[in-house]
Amino acid sequence: MNRILIISLLLAVLFAIDWYVYQGALLAIKGTSNSLRNVVKYGYWSLTVITFSIIIFYNFGNPDWLKGTSRSLIFTGIFINYFSKVFAAIFLFGGDLVRGVKWVVSLFQNPSPSAGGNTIPRSEFLAKTAMVAGTLPLVAMSWGIISGAHDYRFRRKTIYLPNLPKSFDGITIGQVSDIHSGSFFNKTAVKGGVEMMMKEKPDLLFFTGDLVNNESSEVEEYINIFDKLKAPLGVYSVTGNHDYGDYKNWSSQAEKQQNFKDLIEAHRLMNYDLLMNENRYIELGGEKVAILGNENWGAGRFAKYGDLSKAYEGTEEAAVKILLSHDPSHWDAQVKPNYKDIDLMFAGHTHGFQFGVELGDFKWSPSQYAYKQWAGLYTEGNQHLYVNRGFGYIGYPGRVGMPPELTIITLKSGNKV
Incomplete structure (x- = not known):
């Protein structure tokens, strides 16, 4: 498997994580102001663009500057970002799994669904819980760098x-x-x-x-x-x-x-x-x-x-x-x-x-x-x-x-x- 295919698969997986967690983030901030939603939207996807650019440039460019401490800190930031998102995605997936089971059960309980269907909306509370869960490792690992690295x-x-x-x-x-x-x-x-x-x-x-x-x-x-x-x-x-x-x-x-x-x-x-x-x-x-x-x-x-x-x-x-x-x-x-x-x-x-x-x-x-x-x-x-x-x-x-x-x-x- 050549490098282009490997990097393409990696970016596809990372994008899937980003998209899935973003849907939960939108639900978590439902009802807030347009300005806040725009900050979340552009901030979230800007980070994705920057991350993908770094990965592509590192693998296919000439990243002489991206070495030593700089490389360690940059890729640690990327790892923390996606580790936190995976943490949030686990909570979201748990909720979606329960939602899916309820939907299947509803088909048997109501074999003649109304025109609107039997869709079961995502829980706003669970979405907020997932965002909090994703924030915890982000905060802990960031604090581990800022304070813990040299706390002799x-x-x-x-x-x-x-x-x-x-x-x-x-x-x-x-x-x-x-x-x-x-x-x-x-x-x-x-x-x-x-x-x-x-x-x-x-x-x-x-x-x-x-x-x-x-x-x-x-x-x-x-x-x-x-x-x-x-x-x-x-x-x-x-x-x-x-x-x-x-x-x-x-x-x-x-x-x-x-x-x-x-x-x-x-x-x-x-x-x-x-x-x-x-x-x-x-x-x-x-x-x-x-x-x-x-x-x-x-x-x-x-x-x-x-x-x-x-x-x-x-x-x-x-x-x-x-x-x-x-x-x-x-x-x-x-x-x-x-x-x-x-x-x-x-x-x-x-x-x-x-x-x-x-x-x-x-x-x-x-x-x-x-x-x-x-x-x-x-x-x-x-x-x-x-x-x-x-x-x-x-x-x-x-x-x-x-x-x-x-x-x-x-x-x-x-x-x-």
Whole structure:
């Protein structure tokens, strides 16, 4: 199926949605002034014309300007528009279905209809309800961009490790994950999030992958912001699935490899100690803890670059081992069954789907249907996993009910009372 046919079918579906919802909108504003109806009419169909023009131009023109943040925001606007209309259409269709059933029943109850027929008019109340229903996701998702995208929130946990050396008792670890610098549209807000973390003065800082969406160049203008993340015991980082450039069509393999080299250089410029299937020891008071860093590895469909056996090598005698690994599915797949002396793992990746509900101990997100461990702290026996909800965003440039996260973990010696 060629592109012309695909785009034609897409536009036909979108037009059908537009026409169907517009009929409901006309009924919802029935009885209002002509000026209001004209505003709705011309505003509604002008948006359709603009949307169709963008889709056609993007697919068949030369849209050099339509890339990066601009493309993300424009197509997010189109998605929100039609997602809201589909929501409204569901309500309208429910009403039309009931209306159709009533009409069929009326044929049997009155086999000799009058000249006017037995037409059953649409419910004006239901039309108004459908418009309200369509407005809710529009408002929520728009607010998720305007306010939720950079509404950084701290998540604080205390984790007890029986073998933690006394010198490390009470140290704080800051975690940032899933920056996705190519998605940012508010540099000032991003800088504010980094400043919030630095005010906490953590002893140790971890970054658990996905610095960019596709290209290392995305982070260039943010290096002088994220290099402000510092800690007395060091800043350690690992790569995530987006850091390898696997989701972009490169002109050559050499270009892709150079992109990854540039990403490694970005970590160096930010003074992050990038652990690529390797480890480091940190020392306090003559006592040591091992930090292991695994390249991206997950149990799902994403490419596997990690080698935990290499990251683990040389840490066998460490009293406590802390693993950085981007994908939380790594914990169940390899860490728990094969490395029972890895005490604590830090991950990210899920973003909490950038959408969910968290009220007290209750939390829900579509992310939980893909990942068993998707946000927060998980403990089994003496092993712990913490999954960060992400600093940035990808695809939809916002968050609804799942704000971006800055994590502060306090380590304590002994067992939790």
